[in-house]
Amino acid sequence: MTTERYNIKAAEAKWQKSWSDQDVFTVKEDTSKEKYYVLEMFPYPSGRIHVGHVRNYTLGDVVARYRHALGYNVLHPMGWDAFGLPAENAAIERGEHPGKWTRENIAQMREQLKSMGLSIDWSREVATCDPDYYRHEQAMFLKFLEKGIAYRKEAVVNWDPVDNTVLANEQVIDGKGWRTGAPVERRKLNQWALKITDYAEELLEDVKKLERWPEKVRIMQENWIGKSQGLQFKWNIIGSEDQIEVYTTRPDTLFGASFVALAPDHPMSAALAGNKNGFDAFIKACQAQGTSEAAIEQAEKLGFDTGLQATHPLLGREVPIYIANFILMDYGTGAIFGVPAHDQRDFDFAKKYNLPIQQVISSAEEIDLNKESYSGAGKLINSQFLDGLEIAEAQAEIIKRCENDNSGFGVTKYRLRDWGVSRQRYWGCPIPIIYCDDCGVVPVPAAQLPVTLPEDVSFDKPGNPLAHHPSWKHVNCPSCDKPATRETDTFDTFFESSWYQFRYCDPQNDTQPIALDKADYWMPFGGGVEQYIGGVEHAVLHLLYARFFTKAMRDCGIVNTSEPFTGLFTQGMVTHETYQDEAGKWLLPSETLKNDDGTTVHVQTGKPVTVGATIKMSKSKKNVVDPEEILGTYGADAARLFILSDSPPERDLEWTESGIEGAWRYINRLHRLITENMHKLSPAGAQPAEDKATTEILRAAHATIKGVGADIDNFQMNKAVARIREFSNAIDKFLKDSAGSDTAIPREVFEILLQLIAPMMPHLAEELWHLLGHETLIYNQMWPKANEALLANDTVTIGVQVNGKVRATITMPKDADSKAFENEALAQDTVKAAI
RNA sequence: GGGCCCGUGGCGGAAUGGUAGACGCUGCAGACUUAAAAUCUGUUGUUCGUAAGAGCGUGCCGGUUCAAGUCCGGCCGGGCCCACCA
Numbered sequence: 073m074t075t076e077r078y079n080i081k082a083a084e085a086k087w088q089k090s091w092s093d094q095d096v097f098t099v100k101e102d103t104s105k106e107k108y109y110v111l112e113m114f115p116y117p118s119g120r121i122h123v124g125h126v127r128n129y130t131l132g133d134v135v136a137r138y139r140h141a142l143g144y145n146v147l148h149p150m151g152w153d154a155f156g157l158p159a160e161n162a163a164i165e166r167g168e169h170p171g172k173w174t175r176e177n178i179a180q181m182r183e184q185l186k187s188m189g190l191s192i193d194w195s196r197e198v199a200t201c202d203p204d205y206y207r208h209e210q211a212m213f214l215k216f217l218e219k220g221i222a223y224r225k226e227a228v229v230n231w232d233p234v235d236n237t238v239l240a241n242e243q244v245i246d247g248k249g250w251r252t253g254a255p256v257e258r259r260k261l262n263q264w265a266l267k268i269t270d271y272a273e274e275l276l277e278d279v280k281k282l283e284r285w286p287e288k289v290r291i292m293q294e295n296w297i298g299k300s301q302g303l304q305f306k307w308n309i310i311g312s313e314d315q316i317e318v319y320t321t322r323p324d325t326l327f328g329a330s331f332v333a334l335a336p337d338h339p340m341s342a343a344l345a346g347n348k349n350g351f352d353a354f355i356k357a358c359q360a361q362g363t364s365e366a367a368i369e370q371a372e373k374l375g376f377d378t379g380l381q382a383t384h385p386l387l388g389r390e391v392p393i394y395i396a397n398f399i400l401m402d403y404g405t406g407a408i409f410g411v412p413a414h415d416q417r418d419f420d421f422a423k424k425y426n427l428p429i430q431q432v433i434s435s436a437e438e439i440d441l442n443k444e445s446y447s448g449a450g451k452l453i454n455s456q457f458l459d460g461l462e463i464a465e466a467q468a469e470i471i472k473r474c475e476n477d478n479s480g481f482g483v484t485k486y487r488l489r490d491w492g493v494s495r496q497r498y499w500g501c502p503i504p505i506i507y508c509d510d511c512g513v514v515p516v517p518a519a520q521l522p523v524t525l526p527e528d529v530s531f532d533k534p535g536n537p538l539a540h541h542p543s544w545k546h547v548n549c550p551s552c553d554k555p556a557t558r559e560t561d562t563f564d565t566f567f568e569s570s571w572y573q574f575r576y577c578d579p580q581n582d583t584q585p586i587a588l589d590k591a592d593y594w595m596p597f598g599g600g601v602e603q604y605i606g607g608v609e610h611a612v613l614h615l616l617y618a619r620f621f622t623k624a625m626r627d628c629g630i631v632n633t634s635e636p637f638t639g640l641f642t643q644g645m646v647t648h649e650t651y652q653d654e655a656g657k658w659l660l661p662s663e664t665l666k667n668d669d670g671t672t673v674h675v676q677t678g679k680p681v682t683v684g685a686t687i688k689m690s691k692s693k694k695n696v697v698d699p700e701e702i703l704g705t706y707g708a709d710a711a712r713l714f715i716l717s718d719s720p721p722e723r724d725l726e727w728t729e730s731g732i733e734g735a736w737r738y739i740n741r742l743h744r745l746i747t748e749n750m751h752k753l754s755p756a757g758a759q760p761a762e763d764k765a766t767t768e769i770l771r772a773a774h775a776t777i778k779g780v781g782a783d784i785d786n787f788q789m790n791k792a793v794a795r796i797r798e799f800s801n802a803i804d805k806f807l808k809d810s811a812g813s814d815t816a817i818p819r820e821v822f823e824i825l826l827q828l829i830a831p832m833m834p835h836l837a838e839e840l841w842h843l844l845g846h847e848t849l850i851y852n853q854m855w856p857k858a859n860e861a862l863l864a865n866d867t868v869t870i871g872v873q874v875n876g877k878v879r880a881t882i883t884m885p886k887d888a889d890s891k892a893f894e895n896e897a898l899a900q901d902t903v904k905a906a907i
Numbered sequence: 908g909g910g911c912c913c914g915u916g917g918c919g920g921a922a923u924g925g926u927a928g929a930c931g932c933u934g935c936a937g938a939c940u941u942a943a944a945a946u947c948u949g950u951u952g953u954u955c956g957u958a959a960g961a962g963c964g965u966g967c968c969g970g971u972u973c974a975a976g977u978c979c980g981g982c983c984g985g986g987c988c989c990a991c992c993a
Contacts (some may be wrong), residue, residue, distance in 0.1 A: 239908095288911060295909090300993090318993085399991085399993080400992065418993085485990060618967075717931090718918095718919045718932080723913095723919095723920095728919090728934070731931085731932065735931095738931090740946095790920070790930085790931095791930085793930075795930080797930055798930065
């Protein structure tokens, strides 16, 4: 018998064409079916997909195909997060227009994704740089402005003095601009911001309810929002009318206060310092101070003594006033009172400036206040009316007294800051605002939207090309028609990714971001995207912004949804070994060769190569593999299978050559398993034989249906793959055992196998399904139902332990009583011997 | 400094408190082949033993339990996130 070897390339292309020709992935609202929205974080169109994308989209595709087979109306879209800096950098480096560069990249990446065989409804594709996308964003921004959710404020930003642009925090490395290396300046600029702080409490309360989010991400968001409760009150300045307002979460330690300190950039600091010598130098030193982790750890606590004293309004305590480098203007009120005995920073400061260290919390454990502060539990001492109280009681008491006395009040604060959305960049969505000398800030009228980017821009000057453009920014004021200028800033690119999940539901709508009825179908009040999948690196920024945006859209009447993503899965990274040649130069995995003796050498020179740590794939360490090469060599199914096989999806996945080869071998083995045994298939419609082997293989089939379904539900794709391999091994054994006899393999067994592999290896499943004689696509086949009657196992095998050691195993009827188990156990020779 | 997660063979990893190591990768031995590749078969925690078999084994110490990789307490080690946040 001759069997043709499985031609992976031809088969994968053929079935991709079939899916496309039959338009099976296009989806419409259908109220007769339950919907299921599967979404993976959309890619930035950098030009080529990387293995992280392959992992992300494979995971999503398994869920989408599985849910579709279960009968859900599945929405599984794809798009492009297309605005951003790399496009501008490419423009600067190669003189290409960012739009052209981006669109070419999209075209290339779309083809790469299609070659993975993803079940994506490409008719819903969106690119955020498309005016038809961002016009709605501009309209929403104007609604936010009306509602008071968007506002203009003066904010301190990271300013690169060489490029003349604002940098994001991530673009500041050790206090220097990432591109220019110039020391970053802190500058005050007028910026548009969104009032995410108004939503702090709702964001915090709701994130606790997102049960299908990883605990880790929920905690990260909670920490980021940073709710704290404390006391806010004012200290009087001796010899002045002014007061210093402070915030503390430890009002109980008030009697231990030995100083009051203000942030260097606190509005009162300069006045308090007066014209004392050294203040300017002190401020300069504070500004020069790095913000990196290392810098903070090494930084000495520095203070500037104003020479003034402050008194507590309720208690009359008198303490010196300092300006200190470790006080942050962005948190609380930008001023504190210091309690050296119970706060380590205050302790360090007190040691340096010889301030008193007064203990007010006692503890059973030993406290040495010469060495360090004590911040644990205990009872109040040295605190007059608070003495003897527990910390929590003391806090309540002091807040009560201050409130009665009107000298202070209990207050809830959040660490969360408003979201500054202005960027001095070209390749972003223009902010639809016009500035008029007479009318001030004028929103662009709805009829004039979208404000589109000019095509003819030059990048030869540093700074924002929109500001340099000769004509773009000059317009007439919409209200008085006098000459006016446009806002030349563009939105932060997180703006686009904050609402794209809605746009996929109604991508062609040119009057609204999304029609309400479509939003209500796909992203109803009770929940949005059932399954969102992406990297954990977006745990805070993107996922918090998108949650906020959804609530803001809801409050503007655009949607009824409160939470965009009801289910979230964060995948692990893809890692790879690293390689260096003798000179220490990093080598690509494809430049190395493993010898049989275990050594690794350079593929061309044959010189030894040092194999280094297995770390996240990165261009700089060159430990990357190109998905296009993998797909070309092994095919999409093998790549998908390997990605799903070994590591649990939430953990890091080590990419290995032997692993992908193993997956490829299994694809071929499955193909042979079916094609070489077609003649053993039972005829269609025949009742299965009732012999033991046939019953066992059917039982295995149905147990596998149940297990694989549960595994996919639980995102344990590696277990699903193991189960399928176990099942195919069982089929293999069945066929070998029955060789020579006329025992048929039930057709159902092969069909179940193919249906179970279909979400993971869709091309192979279609190919073999077709070879079994089916005219319809396996994609449209309903997921098989496990036959519970077959699964009901009537015997059970248990281990018998004596003194904690397994001495025997016994197999008993499941409904046997405990006495029967006991008798059988005691009858075992090994058990008798052990007793 | 705060928070979270994880420690199981040579490796990735399985295991509702109930036969630890499923499934794979690697290695080893063999079959087929002139040879190689591919494929197939066997084997692969560790120690002792020719073998049958026996002992030891889930980072360490203790606890709960008839029974612990799993639950509890305390250590040790590794990773991630946040952070002069008052």
